[in-house]
Amino acid sequence: MKIFVTVKQVPDTSGKVAVKPDGTLDRASMATITNPDDMNAVEAALKIKDETGCRVIAVSMGPMTAESMLRELMAMGVDEGLLISGREFGGSDTYATSQIIAAGIDHYGLEPDDIIFSGRQAIDGDTAQVGPQIAEKLHIPQVSYAGEVTKAGNKLTVKRMLEDGYMTVEVETPCLITCIKELNEPRYMSVSGIDGCFDKPLIIYDYNELKDHPLIDPTTIGLKGSPTNIYKSFTPPQKGAGRMLTGSAKETAKELASVLSEKHLI
Amino acid sequence: MILDAKHAMLQKLFREFAQTEFTKELQDRLDQTGEFDWDIHKKMAKYGFMGLRIPKEYGGSGMDYLAYALMIEELARVDAVLSIYANTSNSLGGGPLLLAGSEEQKKKYLPPVASGEKIVVFCLTEPGAGSDAGGTTTTAVQDGDDFILNGRKTFVSGAPMADWAIIFAKTDPTARGSRGISMFILDMKLPGVTLGAPEKKMGINGYPTCDIVMENVRVPGDCLVGQLNKGFSIAMRTLDGGRLGMAAQAVGIAQSCLDEAVKYAKERKQFGRPISDFQGVSFMLADMEAEIQAARQLVYHAAELKDHNMDATRACSAAKLIAAETANRCAYKAVQIHGGYGYIKEYKVERLYRDARICSIYEGTSQIQQVVIAADLLKNA
Numbered sequence: 001m002k003i004f005v006t007v008k009q010v011p012d013t014s015g016k017v018a019v020k021p022d023g024t025l026d027r028a029s030m031a032t033i034t035n036p037d038d039m040n041a042v043e044a045a046l047k048i049k050d051e052t053g054c055r056v057i058a059v060s061m062g063p064m065t066a067e068s069m070l071r072e073l074m075a076m077g078v079d080e081g082l083l084i085s086g087r088e089f090g091g092s093d094t095y096a097t098s099q100i101i102a103a104g105i106d107h108y109g110l111e112p113d114d115i116i117f118s119g120r121q122a123i124d125g126d127t128a129q130v131g132p133q134i135a136e137k138l139h140i141p142q143v144s145y146a147g148e149v150t151k152a153g154n155k156l157t158v159k160r161m162l163e164d165g166y167m168t169v170e171v172e173t174p175c176l177i178t179c180i181k182e183l184n185e186p187r188y189m190s191v192s193g194i195d196g197c198f199d200k201p202l203i204i205y206d207y208n209e210l211k212d213h214p215l216i217d218p219t220t221i222g223l224k225g226s227p228t229n230i231y232k233s234f235t236p237p238q239k240g241a242g243r244m245l246t247g248s249a250k251e252t253a254k255e256l257a258s259v260l261s262e263k264h265l266i
Numbered sequence: 267m268i269l270d271a272k273h274a275m276l277q278k279l280f281r282e283f284a285q286t287e288f289t290k291e292l293q294d295r296l297d298q299t300g301e302f303d304w305d306i307h308k309k310m311a312k313y314g315f316m317g318l319r320i321p322k323e324y325g326g327s328g329m330d331y332l333a334y335a336l337m338i339e340e341l342a343r344v345d346a347v348l349s350i351y352a353n354t355s356n357s358l359g360g361g362p363l364l365l366a367g368s369e370e371q372k373k374k375y376l377p378p379v380a381s382g383e384k385i386v387v388f389c390l391t392e393p394g395a396g397s398d399a400g401g402t403t404t405t406a407v408q409d410g411d412d413f414i415l416n417g418r419k420t421f422v423s424g425a426p427m428a429d430w431a432i433i434f435a436k437t438d439p440t441a442r443g444s445r446g447i448s449m450f451i452l453d454m455k456l457p458g459v460t461l462g463a464p465e466k467k468m469g470i471n472g473y474p475t476c477d478i479v480m481e482n483v484r485v486p487g488d489c490l491v492g493q494l495n496k497g498f499s500i501a502m503r504t505l506d507g508g509r510l511g512m513a514a515q516a517v518g519i520a521q522s523c524l525d526e527a528v529k530y531a532k533e534r535k536q537f538g539r540p541i542s543d544f545q546g547v548s549f550m551l552a553d554m555e556a557e558i559q560a561a562r563q564l565v566y567h568a569a570e571l572k573d574h575n576m577d578a579t580r581a582c583s584a585a586k587l588i589a590a591e592t593a594n595r596c597a598y599k600a601v602q603i604h605g606g607y608g609y610i611k612e613y614k615v616e617r618l619y620r621d622a623r624i625c626s627i628y629e630g631t632s633q634i635q636q637v638v639i640a641a642d643l644l645k646n647a
Contacts (some may be wrong), residue, residue, distance in 0.1 A: 068271070074274060172426060189279045191314030192327045 001113040001173075002055040003045040004105055005078070006131065007038040009062055009069045010124045019233055025124060034069050037119025039186040042181040044149055045117050046077045046187065051151075052199070055079045057108070061089060061101055067202060073190035074197035082108060086207035091223025094125070098133030103215040104205050106138060113154050116176040120145060128178070135176035137215060143169050144178040234258075267566045269336075276333050280340035280368030282314065285314050288344040292436040294349055296472025297617055300464065302427050303472065309380020310352050315341075320364070325377035328519040331507070331569040335514040336635070339565070342518025346621040347472040349515050354424055355379045356628075359510045360387035362432045362449055366492030375430060375451060386451070388508075389419035389478055390501055399434075399501065399636050406435035412485040413437075413450065413554035415458075415480040420629075425461055426474045427452050433480070437459065449497035451489050458483035461623040469620030494565035506579055508629045509586040510572065513565045516589035517558060519618060523593070525553045526615050530604055535633040541603070550599045558596065561589040587635035590625035597622035 011017065011030040018026035031203050034042075045056045058073045060066050061084040081218030084104045092100060105116065116138075118131030128144070135142035147166065148159035160167040161180055171177075189197075217220050245252040260266045275453060287309060296303060298310050319334050320326025321401075329492035334356055360379055363372055363386075378384035395401035404417025414563060415435055422431065431452045438446030452459065462477030528551060531542035540637040541547045568581035597619040601608035608615045 071271070072275060072278075073614055075279075160304075188283055189275065191276065191279070191310075191318055191329060191333075194275050194279060195327055195329065197275075198272060 001052065002057060002111070002114075003039070003048060003113065004082075004108075004116045005041050005045045005056060005058050005073075006101055006116065006134065007042065007058050007060045007069065007073065007160070008116040008119070008122045008124075008130075009033070009060065009066045010035045010036045010122050013123060017235075022230065030070070032065075035119050035122045035124075037121060037179060039119075040181050040183045041117035041119045041177075042073055042076060042078065043184045043186040044146070044177070044179050045115075047184065048151055049077065052255075057082055057102060059104060059108075060084070061092070061094060061097055061104070065202075070202060071197045072189060074200045075193035076187055077190075077193060079247075082205065083200040083202060084205045084210070086229060088207040088218070088222050091226065092221055093228035094127050094129040094133060095228070096226045098130045098219045099137055099215050099217075100210070100221055101130070101203060102134045102137035103210050104214040105134070106215070107205065107210055107213055108203075110138060110140075110174055112174055114174045115156070116140075116174070118176060118178045120178045120180045131178040134245075137173075138176075140174045140176055141171050142176040145170050146177045146179050147182045149177060149179075149183065168199035192232070232250065267563060267570070269354075273332055273336060276329070277340060279313070279365040280337045281343075283310075283464055284341050284344035284348070288341075288348055293617075295346075296345070298471075300467070300474060301470040302424075302474055302517060306348065307351055308382055310348075315352040316355040316382045317380025318352070320360055320376050320380040323580075324372050331510060331572040332566060335396045335510060335569040337519040338511045338514035339521070339562070341460050342515040343522045346515060346519050346522075346618075348469045349518060350470065350473045353511050353515070354385065354387060355382075357508045358504055359386035359424075359432065361507050362388070362491060362500050363451070365400035365503055366449065366497075366500045369490060370488070371451065378429075385424055385427050386430040386432065387422055387424040387428040388432045388504070389422050389425075390419050390434050390505075392418060393420050397631060400436055400447070400498065402436055402447055404433065404435040405439070406448060406450060406485070407432075408437070413485045413487065413490065415452070415483040415485055417480055419474055419478045419480075420462075421465070422478050423473055423475050423628075425476045425478050428556070430454060432491070433478075434497050434501055437497075441495065444498040445494045445500075447498040448494050449491045449500055450485055452478075452480070452483070452485060452489055453489075454478075454558050456483050456485065468623060469617065470624055495578045504531065505629060506582050507572070509582040509635070510565065510568050510578075512625065512629045513539055513561070513568070513582070513585040513589040515594040516586070516622070517562050517565055519622050520554070520558045520561065520589070520627065522595040523596035523615060523618050523622070524551065524558060525601045526618065527551060527554065527596075527611075528602040530607075530613075530615075545593075550603060554599055557559045557592045559591040561585070564588055573624065580639055583630070583635040583638040586630065587632050587639065589630055590635075593622040593625045 009032045012033045015031045020026045049056050056078045057080045058078045059082045064085050103170045121128035132142050137230050143158045145160045146158045147161035151158045152174045158169050245255050298397045314327050318327030321328040338349045339390050373451050379386050390399050406413040406415050433452045434447050437448040458481045460479045464474045464476045531547050532540050534541045564585040568585040571578040571581050600615040601619050604615050607613050
């Protein structure tokens with residue numbers, strides 16, 4: 001049994017956001033972090049590793065600089081990094097990305113007792129599409145929004161957190177689970193983990209490595225092969241500070257009515 | 267110095283850990299109660315902080331002095347006292363065993379110290395022997411295979427929590443000064459060992475300090491660490507490494523003073539503009555930044571010398587002297603920039619001012635560092 005965790009290096013939104021003229025993010029000029037939900041996915045995988053001793057492989061698609069992120073995950077306890085990197089893959093939207101990552105996982109070898117953990121969504125695009133699309137392309141079941149995961153044999157019981165409640169789902173391996181932040185508290189790197197992380201294997205798949213895979217079609221990968229086109233990218237104007245009305249319900253209702261009336265809203 | 271990938275990652279770990287785990291609530295509680303917090307101690311141990319410098323074969327991670335300096339600096343940047351939690355086992359506590367302990371002693375004492383289960387502390391200072399550590403009056407008299415210890419060690423950081431204590435005692439009463447002193451590892455549960463009342467300190471509250479009193483304590487012969495009568499040089503070599511850690515701590519405190527001062531100077535408005543607009547304030551910030559940079563590079567350089575097994579005595583003392591004085595100056599300026607608010611406990615700089623004050627006193631006062639530097643300089647001139 002092994003676990004794949006899909007991870008993405010995303011801009012650190014606590015820093016400055018830079019946008020290129022074509023409307024896409026200027027990632028090179030921004031500080032990066034590992035996508036927060038992906039950290040929960042890593043922790044979920046490492047918890048199962050703690051119990052079973054299975055191997056955990058972190059998979060990412062991105063520039064070679066993503067190695068630093070993968071090394072940090074190895075310092076947390078991930079056994080191996082798989083970096084899918086090539087100019088041909090650049091600019092991919094979620095459709096193309098999931099196709100490439102699915103090809104990468106399949107090329108590495110997905111076995112019947114394997115699990116794939118993904119973060120719910122990345123904080124840069126907020127699409128929540130890549131995880132589920134990977135599952136579709138690999139023809140395996142998926143359970144999204146996992147707030148609890150327990151494993152018994154080759155069965156996983158997942159509590160799906162929904163807006164108005166939860167749903168408990170049982171699923172068999174191989175499967176893909178997308179994780180939310182309520183699932184767990186990601187661990188830190190450890191001193192000994194950092195000491196050993198540079199000796200752990202890092203596999204690089206470039207275009208040539210994957211080009212013969214059935215999922216890799218030059219017309220459906222990269223910026224040109226992505227069905228999504230960015231029409232316009234902009235920062236929404238900031239809303240002004242709100243106003244809190246305090247007092248009894250009757251007084252505040254009266255005040256609210258007069259404010260709305262002043263603005264000719266009622 | 268530009269850090270390599272491994273050290274940069276360690277720095278990131280220490281920074282993230284401290285920023286997340288050393289909550290304001292925890293910091294305030296430690297400062298107010300002065301009590302040791304086992305939960306944070308255990309958590310730091312879990313991630314390998316206690317055994318950072320202890321070799322892998324004794325349960326640690328065997329990292330270098332640069333990693334150690336980075337850890338102490340980053341932890342102290344958030345809370346000075348919590349940097350001491352991770353310091354003792356890697357420095358004054360574990361150091362003497364690493365320098366002079368037998369294989370059996372290292373195997374017995376170091377693994378539980380590296381894992382954080384046990385605490386070992388260092389006892390050199392006595393009521394009448396501070397900077398003049400050679401004036402030790404604690405005695406150890408051989409009796410068969412055992413030694414009988416009598417005396418009082420003072421200002422022992424961590425004594426109330428300690429399982430073991432490194433004790434320096436006179437074993438040859440005819441030898442003068444620093445000669446005839448031996449080093450022992452004392453089981454704190456032995457009959458005749460008692461603790462003084464916890465000291466009420468100005469700062470670094472949360473790591474209790476008290477005296478250890480020994481009255482006819484019978485210590486087995488295998489608790490002698492290193493050679494008989496040769497303990498003092500081990501103490502001095504241990505303090506070399508200890509100084510590096512305390513220099514790193516001073517850099518962390520100084521940086522914290524600057525962080526707080528910059529934040530406040532940009533927020534605080536007087537005469538219709540942020541006070542950082544006034545050169546009287548911004549030049550103080552610039553001086554702090556320049557001095558911290560200098561102190562930090564001295565610390566990293568001293569660490570590098572030690573990592574290359576080069577003579578680092580002068581460099582460690584120089585780093586400790588400059589960093590400790592820098593921390594004190596930065597604390598003064600940070601409080602000054604905060605004005606009246608800096609004198610109020612609600613603001614972090616009030617505690618930083620108290621915490622910084624110890625830097626130029628413990629593990630060799632600034633004046634003792636000057637003695638060490640001058641002696642080394644003149645010896646080699």
